[in-house]
Amino acid sequence: MKILTVSDKVEQLIYSPAIKRLFGDVDLVLGCGDLPFYYLEYIVTMLGGPLFYVIGNHANAVRKQYAPRQEWQYPGGCENIDGRVVRYRKLLIAGLEGSMRYNQNPFFQYTEREMAWKVWRLVPSLVLNRLLHGRYLDILITHAPPFGIHDQEDRCHQGFRAFRTLMDRFRPSYLIHGHVHVYSPTEITETIYRQTKVLNTYGYRTLEIDGGHLE
Ligand SMILES: [Zn+2]
Numbered sequence: 001m002k003i004l005t006v007s008d009k010v011e012q013l014i015y016s017p018a019i020k021r022l023f024g025d026v027d028l029v030l031g032c033g034d035l036p037f038y039y040l041e042y043i044v045t046m047l048g049g050p051l052f053y054v055i056g057n058h059a060n061a062v063r064k065q066y067a068p069r070q071e072w073q074y075p076g077g078c079e080n081i082d083g084r085v086v087r088y089r090k091l092l093i094a095g096l097e098g099s100m101r102y103n104q105n106p107f108f109q110y111t112e113r114e115m116a117w118k119v120w121r122l123v124p125s126l127v128l129n130r131l132l133h134g135r136y137l138d139i140l141i142t143h144a145p146p147f148g149i150h151d152q153e154d155r156c157h158q159g160f161r162a163f164r165t166l167m168d169r170f171r172p173s174y175l176i177h178g179h180v181h182v183y184s185p186t187e188i189t190e191t192i193y194r195q196t197k198v199l200n201t202y203g204y205r206t207l208e209i210d211g212g213h214l215e
Pocket residue numbers: 034056057058099143178179180
């Protein structure tokens with residue numbers, strides 16, 4: 001199965017008619033936050049679904065689209081998987097939105113404790129996966145990185161310890177995040193942590209997963 005992952009940056013290669021030629025064979029798109037909604041909608045329109053995503057900390061786009069009826073507006077045709085597990089063609093995928101809390105913006109920022117609680121709330125679904133499918137989770141998409149992996153010193157770009165705990169206990173094959181901008185080709189964007197490959201998808205990545213053996 002071919003997966004396209006995107007975050008943080010509108011890529012001209014993707015936001016153009018060339019997307020069909022270059023990524024037409026993609027089976028699934030995963031969005032790791034801080035992208036304008038028109039971009040996600042463009043991708044899902046051109047490639048077809050599904051597109052699972054989480055919201056990043058830069059929620060200005062969201063706030064601007066705050067509707068008079070006090071309802072959040074989200075990108076059409078895409079599925080927000082924050083705080084839940086979905087199954088697509090046997091792949092078990094979960095999402096956790098937002099970044100470390102660094103100012104008073106009420107939305108899409110979490111303290112370590114709040115994120116630990118969000119992870120805790122996933123546990124029943126993960127345990128059910130284990131019973132039904134023999135494993136807890138295949139892919140976790142997040143906006144922020146795990147603590148100590150691709151993260152940075154400043155509060156905003158510090159990673160979550162709760163993501164490490166999740167990897168320790170539930171061993172997903174992948175944790176795919178954004179948030180940490182990559183400016184140099186020497187920057188590390190792939191790290192193996194225990195049984196999980198941690199990928200920073202800043203911009204975009206493609207990834208092949210052989211799901212043949214999955215239940
Ligand atoms: Zn961010």
